[in-house]
Amino acid sequence: MIYSADIFCIMQNSITLAHGAGGVIMQRLIKENMLARFSGKKFEVPLEALDDAGVVDGTVFTTDSYTVKPIFFAGGDIGRLSIAGTVNDISVMGGDPIALSCGFVIEEGFALEDLDRILQSMAETCEQAGVSVVTGDTKVVEKGALDKIIINTSGIGRRSKELERNLQVVRQFRSDFQASWLLDSNVRAGDKIIISGTIGDHGTAIMSARGAYGFETDVKSDVAPLNRMIKGALEVGGVVSAKDPTRGGLANLLNEWSEKSRIGILIKEDRIPVKENVKSALGFLGMDALEVGNEGKVCFAVVPEKAEAVLQALRATPEGRDASMMGQATDEFDVVALETGIGGKRIVSQPAGDPIPRIC
Amino acid sequence: MIYSADIFCIMQNSITLAHGAGGVIMQRLIKENMLARFSGKKFEVPLEALDDAGVVDGTVFTTDSYTVKPIFFAGGDIGRLSIAGTVNDISVMGGDPIALSCGFVIEEGFALEDLDRILQSMAETCEQAGVSVVTGDTKVVEKGALDKIIINTSGIGRRSKELERNLQVVRQFRSDFQASWLLDSNVRAGDKIIISGTIGDHGTAIMSARGAYGFETDVKSDVAPLNRMIKGALEVGGVVSAKDPTRGGLANLLNEWSEKSRIGILIKEDRIPVKENVKSALGFLGMDALEVGNEGKVCFAVVPEKAEAVLQALRATPEGRDASMMGQATDEFDVVALETGIGGKRIVSQPAGDPIPRIC
Numbered sequence: 001m002i003y004s005a006d007i008f009c010i011m012q013n014s015i016t017l018a019h020g021a022g023g024v025i026m027q028r029l030i031k032e033n034m035l036a037r038f039s040g041k042k043f044e045v046p047l048e049a050l051d052d053a054g055v056v057d058g059t060v061f062t063t064d065s066y067t068v069k070p071i072f073f074a075g076g077d078i079g080r081l082s083i084a085g086t087v088n089d090i091s092v093m094g095g096d097p098i099a100l101s102c103g104f105v106i107e108e109g110f111a112l113e114d115l116d117r118i119l120q121s122m123a124e125t126c127e128q129a130g131v132s133v134v135t136g137d138t139k140v141v142e143k144g145a146l147d148k149i150i151i152n153t154s155g156i157g158r159r160s161k162e163l164e165r166n167l168q169v170v171r172q173f174r175s176d177f178q179a180s181w182l183l184d185s186n187v188r189a190g191d192k193i194i195i196s197g198t199i200g201d202h203g204t205a206i207m208s209a210r211g212a213y214g215f216e217t218d219v220k221s222d223v224a225p226l227n228r229m230i231k232g233a234l235e236v237g238g239v240v241s242a243k244d245p246t247r248g249g250l251a252n253l254l255n256e257w258s259e260k261s262r263i264g265i266l267i268k269e270d271r272i273p274v275k276e277n278v279k280s281a282l283g284f285l286g287m288d289a290l291e292v293g294n295e296g297k298v299c300f301a302v303v304p305e306k307a308e309a310v311l312q313a314l315r316a317t318p319e320g321r322d323a324s325m326m327g328q329a330t331d332e333f334d335v336v337a338l339e340t341g342i343g344g345k346r347i348v349s350q351p352a353g354d355p356i357p358r359i360c
Numbered sequence: 361m362i363y364s365a366d367i368f369c370i371m372q373n374s375i376t377l378a379h380g381a382g383g384v385i386m387q388r389l390i391k392e393n394m395l396a397r398f399s400g401k402k403f404e405v406p407l408e409a410l411d412d413a414g415v416v417d418g419t420v421f422t423t424d425s426y427t428v429k430p431i432f433f434a435g436g437d438i439g440r441l442s443i444a445g446t447v448n449d450i451s452v453m454g455g456d457p458i459a460l461s462c463g464f465v466i467e468e469g470f471a472l473e474d475l476d477r478i479l480q481s482m483a484e485t486c487e488q489a490g491v492s493v494v495t496g497d498t499k500v501v502e503k504g505a506l507d508k509i510i511i512n513t514s515g516i517g518r519r520s521k522e523l524e525r526n527l528q529v530v531r532q533f534r535s536d537f538q539a540s541w542l543l544d545s546n547v548r549a550g551d552k553i554i555i556s557g558t559i560g561d562h563g564t565a566i567m568s569a570r571g572a573y574g575f576e577t578d579v580k581s582d583v584a585p586l587n588r589m590i591k592g593a594l595e596v597g598g599v600v601s602a603k604d605p606t607r608g609g610l611a612n613l614l615n616e617w618s619e620k621s622r623i624g625i626l627i628k629e630d631r632i633p634v635k636e637n638v639k640s641a642l643g644f645l646g647m648d649a650l651e652v653g654n655e656g657k658v659c660f661a662v663v664p665e666k667a668e669a670v671l672q673a674l675r676a677t678p679e680g681r682d683a684s685m686m687g688q689a690t691d692e693f694d695v696v697a698l699e700t701g702i703g704g705k706r707i708v709s710q711p712a713g714d715p716i717p718r719i720c
Contacts, residue, residue: 015470020500030498033476037483038493043459047494054494056459056516059419063461063514064497069505099403099416101423103512110375116393123397133398134407134414137424138390140380141718145429147505152463154423154514156416358501 021353022247022293044181045093050256051184052089052243053157060095060157060181062086067150069358071118073209075201075221078151079121081295081360084225085246086153087129091227092242092298094166094182094234095157099134100126103152108143118149129225131155162234169237173303177240186240187261189331192307194300196229196314197222197322198273199250203292203356204281217281222296229319230298236313238306244298247354251290253299254336255350257329265336267327267348290338291351293359301329381713382607382653404541405453410616411544412449412603413517420455420517420541422446427510429718431478433569435561435580438511439481441655441720444585445606446513447489451587452602452658454526454542454594455517459494460486463512468503478509489585491515522594529597533663537600546600547621549691552667554660556589556674557582557682558633559610563652563716564641577641582656589679590658596673598666604658607714611650613659614696615710617689625696627687627708650698651711653719661689 018025030050038047045055053062064085071078083100090097102122106115126132163182170177179186205221207213226244233239241261245253250272254265274289282289296319302310307325314320336348378385390410398407405415413422424445431438443460450457462482466475486492523542530537539546565581567573586604593599601621605613610632614625634649642649656679662670667685674680696708 013472015466015468015472015475015500017468017500017502020466020498026498030496033472033479034496037479038462038486038496043492043494045494047492047496054459054461056494057518059516061459061461061514061516062495063463063512065463065465065499065510065512067465067499067501067505069501099414099421101414101421101514102398103423103425103514105425105427105510106375106380108375108377112373112375112393115375119393119397126398132403132407134403134405134416135422136390136394136398136407138380138386139425139427139718139720140375140377141427141429141507142377145427145507146510147501150425150465150506150510152423152425152512152514154421154461154463154512156419156421156516158417358499360499 017357018353021357023252023351023353025352049183053093055181058159060090060093062089063152063154064089065150065152066360067358068360070209071148073221074205076223077118077121078149079118080125081223082151082153083122083125083129084223084295085360086155087131087225087227088244090155090157091230092182092244094163096160097131097155097157097227100131100153100155101135102133103137105139105141105146105150107146107148108140110148125225129227162231166234166237166239169306170240170303173305182239182242184241184243184256184260187257187263187301187329189263189329190304191240191301191329192304192325193265193267193327194302194307194311194323194325196298196320198275199294199297200274200278200282200289200292202295203359204278206359207356208281213281213284217277219277219281222294224296224319226296226298226319229314229317232313232317233300233310236306236309238303238310239300240303241301242298245294246360247293248351249291249293251348251351254348258336262334264330264333265327266330266339268339270341271324271326273322273324287355290348291355293354295360377717378713381717383612383711383713385712409543413453415541418519420450420453422449423512423514424449425510425512426720427718428720430569431508433581434565436583437478437481438509439478440485441583442511442513443482443485443489444583444655445720446515447491447585447587448604450515450517451590452542452604454523456520457491457515457517457587460491460513460515461495462493463497465499465501465506465510467506467508468500470508485585489587522591526594526597526599529666530600530663533665542599542602544601544603544616544620547617547623547661547689549623549689550664551600551661551689552664552685553625553627553687554662554667554671554683554685556658556680558635559654559657560634560638560642560649560652562655563719564638566719567716568641573641573644577637579637579641582654584656584679586658586679589674589677592673592677593660593670596666596669598663598670599660600663601661602658605654606720607653608711609651609653611708611711614708618696622694624690624693625687626690626699628699630701631684631686633682633684647715650708651715653714655720
């Protein structure tokens with residue numbers, strides 16, 4: 001682990017890497033310094049929900065600034081990441097992404113050839129996701145004032161007919177279901193938890209690209225736009241929540257569900273898909289795959305009656321072929337617990353932050 | 361002038377400050393490297409319009425990344441700028457800003473006290489503009505990888521009843537008027553050009569805060585959200601286009617109108633309000649107030665029959681008290697021309713870029 005709550009206490013008067021690492025420390029900064037100031041108008045899904053996107057009068061709206069280092073890595077680059085990440089944040093709410101904005105901040109002296117490569121990658125990812133850029137901004141700062149390039153992509157989306165259909169199916173099995181979006185607070189006891197594929201690929205590829213292991217790995221990032229895969233799951237119906245395990249990984253995601261839905265979650269270690277090369281690379285650094293960020297995976301909570309059908313629909317897609325039903329929500333306890341291969345149980349805590357800085 | 365097209369030619373294989381400075385060189389980068397790749401779905405106001413915002417199914421959508429240096433300056437700070445700038449970009453399209461996103465990228469070690477001061481300023485500016493933040497993102501990069509802090513704010517807005525009313529008034533006087541937003545391409549011969557107040561304040565305040573003049577000035581930035589002032593003008597009606605003269609100043613704005621509307625624009629030097637302290641500070645550095653960026657001004661093109669009424673409505677507001685009818689559109693030529701105090705005329709070219717880097 002690179003940072004811990006201790007470091008935070010020591011350095012409490014300044015910003016640490018952990019403040020941007022998607023875990024407990026970031027949540028604290030947001031809750032204590034931002035929420036009170038910005039809570040304003042009543043929105044359909046407000047800032048206070050701290051979900052993957054906000055919703056205003058039926059429009060899903062989300063933003064992400066991408067600072068990944070290095071900007072090119074096995075399986076992707078900052079351009080692909082910037083499109084996929086924002087498309088996915090809209091999609092996991094149940095939204096259909098319709099338009100993106102791109103804000104570039106570039107260091108003086110950055111090679112035009114590299115910018116072109118990034119733009120091309122963004123364009124290809126837009127094409128793959130079926131979204132377009134409708135507005136943009138370009139700023140340049142003097143040499144030394146920025147490490148190469150930062151891209152912000154924000155995005156807007158609308159309700160899809162697949163979401164409507166999905167919610168109808170949910171209500172067939174859960175008559176008291178009120179939510180009109182796939183919120184973190186929607187999970188109930190008995191819901192099955194499905195992960196759409198192997199975890200840890202992205203963070204491991206980033207570490208490998210930095211030469212962190214002292215040897216090369218063949219691990220590739222999973223970065224991909226997942227809106228079509230998610231739509232496929234919604235067509236089956238019964239999905240109550242969906243979320244992508246980015247910074248802080250699956251450990252952070254499940255703890256957010258647990259906290260916001262006030263529910264326990266039990267997952268089984270041997271049902272969590274991790275590639276062998278990822279396992280050994282992370283083992284080398286003593287990192288927990290559960291805490292490492294992903295950029296091409298979604299975790300679904302599904303009413304039990306439809307879980308198997310959703311699983312099969314996911315497995316029929318290229319992005320979801322390794323999907324696994326890895327656990328379920330329970331009211332027997334109110335934390336996230338992992339059942340190990342030999343039958344023991346341990347609590348999966350919310351990480352202080354993703355162990356790998358600047359993965360997205 | 362800090363940069364010129366010559367520098368661009370020499371350094372054409374890498375990004376220069378001019379690529380982000382809002383002038384000819386930035387436009388070229390956008391047109392040659394970005395537009396072809398990102399033109400996709402047919403939107404109501406697409407990326408290709410290169411206007412202040414895009415429009416998708418009635419939703420105005422815009423983005424800006426703020427890199428201003430220094431982050432605190434007389435009259436404002438990066439927080440106020442980040443809210444006002446995005447609110448204004450929505451408003452000059454005729455949109456009513458309803459929700460913003462905030463993406464922070466912060467350098468490790470940044471003082472929490474400074475972050476709090478920025479957040480408080482953002483909150484106060486939101487309050488002043490009557491908008492709220494609905495979604496956000498926080499990233500931290502290691503010390504040395506960024507000069508303090510960058511804020512991206514994107515925003516969405518909707519058609520306002522004031523815009524509808526305004527367009528009805530326009531059509532009373534111009535029966536062939538088709539546009540449903542206040543586009544750069546809407547200006548026609550005879551339209552009066554109104555500037556809402558003094559120019560050059562913001563850029564001059566930024567230069568002063570950097571100690572660029574070698575002496576202190578009492579120039580304050582004009583940074584302010586202008587949505588209420590713009591609504592006031594639309595209530596009168598007759599506004600065909602509105603735009604805020606930010607990077608590249610009034611010279612860039614008028615050239616964009618001239619190019620996109622295929623029209624000439626004649627402005628009178630003695631009708632352009634410039635504060636005395638701004639005039640002397642810019643004179644000291646040999647800078648042209650027309651090319652210096654503003655963050656609290658709007659330029660309106662108005663049908664002649666309503667121009668005086670719009671001017672009076674602007675002057676009745678605190679932000680528009682120095683408003684001036686400074687010129688008009690003409691089909692006698694197709695460039696931007698300035699009539700000097702002694703009656704001579706000179707062409708106002710589109711600047712290569714704003715002469716002051718990192719003003720927003």
